[in-house]
Amino acid sequence: xxxxxxxxxxxxxxxxxxxxxxxxxxxxxxxxxxxxxxxxxxxxxxxxxxxxxxxxxxxxxxxxxxxxxxxxxxxxxxxxxxxxxxxxxxxxxxxxxxxxxxxxxxxxxxxxxxxxxxxxxxxxxxxxxxxxxxxxxxxxxxxxxxxxxxxxxxxxxxxxxxxxxxxxxxxxxxxxxxxxxxxxxxxxxxxxxxxxxxxxxxxxxxxxxxxxxxxxxxxxxxxxxx
Numbered sequence: 038x039x040x041x042x043x044x045x046x047x048x049x050x051x052x053x054x055x056x057x058x059x060x061x062x063x064x065x066x067x068x069x070x071x072x073x074x075x076x077x078x079x080x081x082x083x084x085x086x087x088x089x090x091x092x093x094x095x096x097x098x099x100x101x102x103x104x105x106x107x108x109x110x111x112x113x114x115x116x117x118x119x120x121x122x123x124x125x126x127x128x129x130x131x132x133x134x135x136x137x138x139x140x141x142x143x144x145x146x147x148x149x150x151x152x153x154x155x156x157x158x159x160x161x162x163x164x165x166x167x168x169x170x171x172x173x174x175x176x177x178x179x180x181x182x183x184x185x186x187x188x189x190x191x192x193x194x195x196x197x198x199x200x201x202x203x204x205x206x207x208x209x210x211x212x213x214x215x216x217x218x219x220x221x222x223x224x225x226x227x228x229x230x231x232x233x234x235x236x237x238x239x240x241x242x243x244x245x246x247x248x249x250x251x252x253x254x255x256x257x258x259x260x261x262x263x
Contacts, residue, residue, distance in 0.1 A: 039067040041136035043127055043158045045150035046074055047093045048220045053180035054140050055100055055213030056205035057253045062101025069104045071130035073154055076112040084221045095219040099212055106130040115153035123157035128164050143179040143197045145189035178255040183230035199254035202247035210240045210251050
């Protein structure tokens with residue numbers, strides 16, 4: 038199986054699905070990541086572009102990622118980018134990775150780039166209906182990005198409502214935290230949602246919701262077959 042994680046920024050992939058990515062890679066699946074903006078502008082504790090690329094490479098190696106599709110769309114300005122350009126970039130990643138399953142942001146996420154990434158990814162996920170050389174997508178899932186998804190306060194939109202839980206094991210949660218620690222300035226002190234304790238606590242909480250020990254939660258929004 039080939040999995041593609043489509044995110045707005047470096048670190049979103051590890052925050053939203055890092056432990057699941059490591060689990061899938063360890064099981065021999067192909068795990069790939071599409072990042073729309075490798076731009077350092079507007080990042081807190083701003084590293085240089087070279088430093089961010091270095092951090093990203095280290096994180097991907099820890100998580101067992103096969104290939105990264107890195108875009109250069111402007112950070113925190115996706116609302117100014119033509120929707121079609123975002124869609125076409127994601128479509129290229131879907132085609133080249135031969136993705137069976139896609140993970141992306143929830144559309145009610147507070148971060149504006151996350152919203153536009155989700156909308157573009159939803160449109161791109163229909164690629165197999167337009168191209169006969171594409172295998173059909175099996176599933177599209179939304180993920181939660183701590184410190185952003187839970188701040189989706191717009192009550193006119195449906196909030197993140199997990200219905201799919203992946204038992205990741207304590208070891209893969211540790212890999213998730215290790216991967217995030219490669220990104221300069223991303224991790225915070227507890228009780229921030231991006232702290233070591235909070236991330237491990239979330240994995241335990243999502244596990245307890247589903248009768249597991251450690252889990253990551255997703256909202257499956259489209260699934261084909263059994």
